[in-house]
Every structure is written in C-alpha cells, then in structure tokens.
Amino acid sequence: xxxxxxxxxxxxxxxxxxxxxxLSITSLLDVLTIILVFLIKxxxxxxxxxxxxxxxxxxxxxxxxxxxxxxxxxxxxxxTDRVLLGNDNQLLGSPADLTENPQVRSDMVNYLRYxxxxxxxxxxxDACLIVQSDSNIPCGYITEIVGAAVGTGFANIYFATLEDxxxxxxxxxxxxK
Amino acid sequence: xxxxxxxxxxxQKGQTAPQEPNLIPIMNLFLTIIPFLLLMxxxxxxxxxxxxxxxxxxxxxxxxxxxGGGDKAKQIEIHLMLTDNQALGLFPGMExxxxxxxxxxxxxxxxxxxxxxxxxxxxxxxxERNTSTEEISIVAHNDVIxxxxxxxxxxxxxxxxxTVHYKSPRSTYYY
Numbered sequence: 001x002x003x004x005x006x007x008x009x010x011x012x013x014x015x016x017x018x019x020x021x022x023l024s025i026t027s028l029l030d031v032l033t034i035i036l037v038f039l040i041k042x043x044x045x046x047x048x049x050x051x052x053x054x055x056x057x058x059x060x061x062x063x064x065x066x067x068x069x070x071x072x073x074x075x076x077x078x079x080t081d082r083v084l085l086g087n088d089n090q091l092l093g094s095p096a097d098l099t100e101n102p103q104v105r106s107d108m109v110n111y112l113r114y115x116x117x118x119x120x121x122x123x124x125x126d127a128c129l130i131v132q133s134d135s136n137i138p139c140g141y142i143t144e145i146v147g148a149a150v151g152t153g154f155a156n157i158y159f160a161t162l163e164d165x166x167x168x169x170x171x172x173x174x175x176x177k
Numbered sequence: 178x179x180x181x182x183x184x185x186x187x188x189q190k191g192q193t194a195p196q197e198p199n200l201i202p203i204m205n206l207f208l209t210i211i212p213f214l215l216l217m218x219x220x221x222x223x224x225x226x227x228x229x230x231x232x233x234x235x236x237x238x239x240x241x242x243x244x245g246g247g248d249k250a251k252q253i254e255i256h257l258m259l260t261d262n263q264a265l266g267l268f269p270g271m272e273x274x275x276x277x278x279x280x281x282x283x284x285x286x287x288x289x290x291x292x293x294x295x296x297x298x299x300x301x302x303x304x305e306r307n308t309s310t311e312e313i314s315i316v317a318h319n320d321v322i323x324x325x326x327x328x329x330x331x332x333x334x335x336x337x338x339x340t341v342h343y344k345s346p347r348s349t350y351y352y
Binding site for chain 2: 025026028029032033035036039040059060061062063064066067099130133134135136137138139140142143146147156157158159160161162163167168171172174175
C-alpha cells in the first residue's frame with residue numbers, strides 16, 4: 001500500500017525487502033567431517049562386544065589395558081544367576097553348574113572349542129576371551145572358565161572392569177585405617 | 178576455422194552463476210551416522226585387565242603351580258583365602274610369600290574387607306627390593322570373590338608387577 005508523504009502530490013515508496021541470505025552450512029559440514037573421521041578411527045567393533053552391561057556390578061581397577069589389535073573376541077558373561085556364552089548370549093546355566101554339573105562344563109568346553117575353531121588360522125594367536133563377571137562371583141567359577149578357555153586354545157584372557165583411580169583411597173577411608 | 182579471441186569470454190551471455198552443491202543429503206547422512214558412532218563410543222568404556230599364564234603349567238587354573246617340574250623360577254606369590262581353617266593353614270585374608278623372606282600374613286580388616294592398603298605397602302616395598310622382577314603369581318582360592326582377585330591383580334600391576342600369573346590351589350583337567 002502506498003503511503004502518503006508529507007509533501008502533497010508525492011508518494012513514499014517502501015523499499016523492497018532484501019532477500020533472506022541462505023544459511024551457509026559449509027563450516028558445519030567441515031566440523032562434522034572431522035568428527036566423523038575421528039569417530040570412525042576410534043570406534044572398534046570388537047569393543048561393542050564388551051560393552052558395559054546394565055545389570056552387572058563390575059569390579060573397579062586403577063590400571064587398564066587396551067584390547068589387543070585384531071583380536072578375535074569371545075565374551076563370557078557371568079551373572080550371579082546365569083552364565084552367557086559368546087556374542088549371541090547362549091545360556092550355559094548357573095555359575096554353580098560350572099563346578100557341580102559335568103554336562104555344563106562339557107558344553108562350555110565344546111562351545112569354546114567351536115568358537116576357537118571358527119577363527120581363521122592366521123588369527124588363532126589373537127583369539128581372545130573376555131570375562132565379564134559380576135564382582136560377587138566366587139573365583140572358583142572364574143577358574144573353571146579360564147581353565148576351559150586355556151585348554152581349548154585361547155591364549156589371551158581379559159577381565160572386564162570399570163576404571164576407578166580412587167578405589168584404593170575409598171577403600172582406605174572406608175576401613176578407617 | 179575458429180579464431181581465438183581472448184576478449185570473447187567477457188562478452189558471453191547467458192552464463193549462470195556457479196551453483197552451490199546441495200549438501201542437505203550429506204548432512205542427513207552425517208547426522209544419522211554421528212549419533213550412532215557416539216553411542217558406540219560411549220558404551221565401550223569398559224576397562225580391561227589382561228591375564229598372563231605361567232609357562233610352568235600353573236596358569237589359568239590348570240594346576241597348583243607345581244606342574245612342569247624342573248627349574249622353576251621362584252616367584253612372589255599372593256594367596257587369597259576366605260575359609261578359616263587353621264589345620265590347613267587357611268585364614269580369611271592374604272598371604273604373601275616372597276622367596277628368601279618370611280611369609281607375610283594380611284588378615285581381614287573386618288569381615289569381607291581385605292587389607293588392600295597393607296598389600297599395596299607390601300608390594301611397594303617388594304618392588305623396591307626386586308626392581309627387575311615383573312612377575313608375580315596370585316593363587317585365588319575358590320571361595321574368594323572375583324572382586325578381591327581383580328583388585329589384587331590391579332594393585333600388582335599398579336606397583337610394577339606387569340606380568341601377573343593366575344593360579345588355582347586345586348587341579349582341574351579337561352583333557
């Protein structure tokens with residue numbers, strides 16, 4: 001709509017609004033590319049197999065070690081009420097069955113042997129068993145699993161923990177020594 | 178025959194301004210991949226403690242550490258016990274056996290609380306005496322809980338005993 005000017009006989013013409021500038025996403029794209037490359041380099045698919053399990057209490061440690069490169073990982077999960085084998089979480093039985101039930105021990109050995117045999121020959125030295133156990137499990141059950149794994153050829157055994165550099169200090173303060 | 182005229186380019190008409198590439202599909206892809214990768218990075222924060230095996234057949238719970246015979250390097254041993262049985266020499270706590278020195282006993286501070294502080298002090302002293310020694314053995318009795326074993330391994334590694342052997346007091350054979 002034309003506006004009236006203070007000067008008679010003339011009209012004020014409103015200027016046409018400037019076109020809205022397009023949002024430049026080039027810099028954002030650069031940042032995303034850098035993040036993507038960084039993440040792809042750091043993400044290990046083997047690490048997914050040893051993700052923190054929500055319903056398990058892990059022991060804590062000051063020291064941590066990296067998983068060996070090119071590891072052929074077989075996880076074993078020991079809960080207080082069940083033992084799960086492999087990436088597909090096959091139910092083996094209860095932890096007590098590891099020491100009390102010969103059939104369960106035999107099944108475990110057979111499974112570990114199968115897992116070891118499917119690893120390609122050139123990666124057999126990198127066969128790696130990762131024990132993810134609840135911190136309240138008796139060592140006798142851990143010993144059975146570790147013994148079976150070593151017997152079937154797994155040369156690398158790792159225990160999954162959570163890093164806590166202060167656990168000793170907390171322990172000292174809790175004991176009041 | 179076409180004649181080359183350098184100034185012709187200035188007079189060309191109908192030439193359009195260079196178009197910006199359409200980055201929206203790439204952005205969509207990135208925005209899908211990045212949260213996925215971030216999720217995987219977050220869930221892989223589990224630390225690992227590696228285990229070593231004795232060359233004398235005592236590792237991995239395959240024996241009492243006496244297998245193999247012959248010359249066996251004397252190693253520092255930490256026995257983790259829970260059962261209280263004086264007749265069998267068992268008590269709730271830790272026993273540190275260092276060749277050439279007296280055995281040190283570290284009983285529970287209180288029920289189910291092991292003396293990790295005492296063990297840490299002892300390991301530091303042992304490392305000062307044996308700077309070149311990197312091997313140590315842990316003999317975990319079956320009733321000791323896993324947390325105690327891991328913390329003991331952790332203290333050994335933290336004090337410079339990088340090669341920790343795991344032994345079981347009883348023999349188990351699968352083959």
